[in-house]
Amino acid sequence: MTALARIADLAVTYRGAPAPALSGLSLDIEAGEILAIIGESGSGKSTLARALAGLLPERTKVAGDRRWPGLDGGPRAGRDIGYVFQDPGSSLNPVLTIGEQVGEGARRHLGLGRRAAGAEAVRLLARVRLPEPERIAGAYPHQLSGGQRQRVAIAAAIAARPRLLIADEVTSALDVVVQAAIVGLLVELVRADGMTLVFVTHDLALASGIADRVAVMAAGRLVELGPADRVVAAPKAAETAALIAAHIDLATPPLVGEAS
Numbered sequence: 001m002t003a004l005a006r007i008a009d010l011a012v013t014y015r016g017a018p019a020p021a022l023s024g025l026s027l028d029i030e031a032g033e034i035l036a037i038i039g040e041s042g043s044g045k046s047t048l049a050r051a052l053a054g055l056l057p058e059r060t061k062v063a064g065d066r067r068w069p070g071l072d073g074g075p076r077a078g079r080d081i082g083y084v085f086q087d088p089g090s091s092l093n094p095v096l097t098i099g100e101q102v103g104e105g106a107r108r109h110l111g112l113g114r115r116a117a118g119a120e121a122v123r124l125l126a127r128v129r130l131p132e133p134e135r136i137a138g139a140y141p142h143q144l145s146g147g148q149r150q151r152v153a154i155a156a157a158i159a160a161r162p163r164l165l166i167a168d169e170v171t172s173a174l175d176v177v178v179q180a181a182i183v184g185l186l187v188e189l190v191r192a193d194g195m196t197l198v199f200v201t202h203d204l205a206l207a208s209g210i211a212d213r214v215a216v217m218a219a220g221r222l223v224e225l226g227p228a229d230r231v232v233a234a235p236k237a238a239e240t241a242a243l244i245a246a247h248i249d250l251a252t253p254p255l256v257g258e259a260s
């Protein structure tokens, strides 16, 4: 497998923080894989995701190496990496139509004109399985449900045809049935387009249902990395075992299986 990214000895310290949020973190992300990043709240999952995407706040101290052999050296800003946040309510602009927001990435990065970008937005809205995509393109975020807004955020994130999609706790604010549908959609999109998916979650059952590999974080460190099945069946790190023990319904079949 080719590495899309090679992270070596990454350390991240937020401005004014007494201790690093991440330290000594080394990880290869393979091109085309679904990599789940799991860990308790505060373990550094989002920090790692933001460090990958270059989305850390200004004046954050970053040490170590982030290389992108799979992206000819480095990701182009806003284009090679798509990012979907936990709360689509805050990532979508309330005063722009859905069509304008989804079309923006295509306009900017694919060089499409206004009309072509509008048509591309409708196509993307259909791709994320929103009913009546033409109507939704003319709607504003507040007119949609949380699950629909998350689909819009996914459409916007893939508009520039990124190689890497990062989904940061994208289902935490949704109910279980909508969660399963959104996760199923992500898997379908990344498999169809050959994208790489980094899926951040605190839900090990959700992660193990879709991921090729699972990375387990604890206290700003990577404590375990391996194939999803192996990590769940035979955890090596005490922190992974604790996450499994805390997850009472891990023995039940995952809501979302491999995409067919």
Ligand SMILES: Nc1ncnc2c1ncn2[C@@H]1O[C@H](COP(=O)(O)OP(=O)(O)OP(=O)(O)O)[C@@H](O)[C@H]1O
Residues within 6 Å of the ligand: 014, 015, 017, 021, 039, 040, 041, 042, 043, 044, 045, 046, 047, 048, 057, 202
């Ligand atoms: N912008 C920030 N400024 C200062 N400290 C921060 C900032 N963002 C996160 N932190 C701290 O960095 C550590 C790791 O946070 P991070 O959000 O990466 O964890 P997480 O595993 O994603 O947690 P959660 O599941 O709750 O989102 C925590 O101690 C957190 O308080």
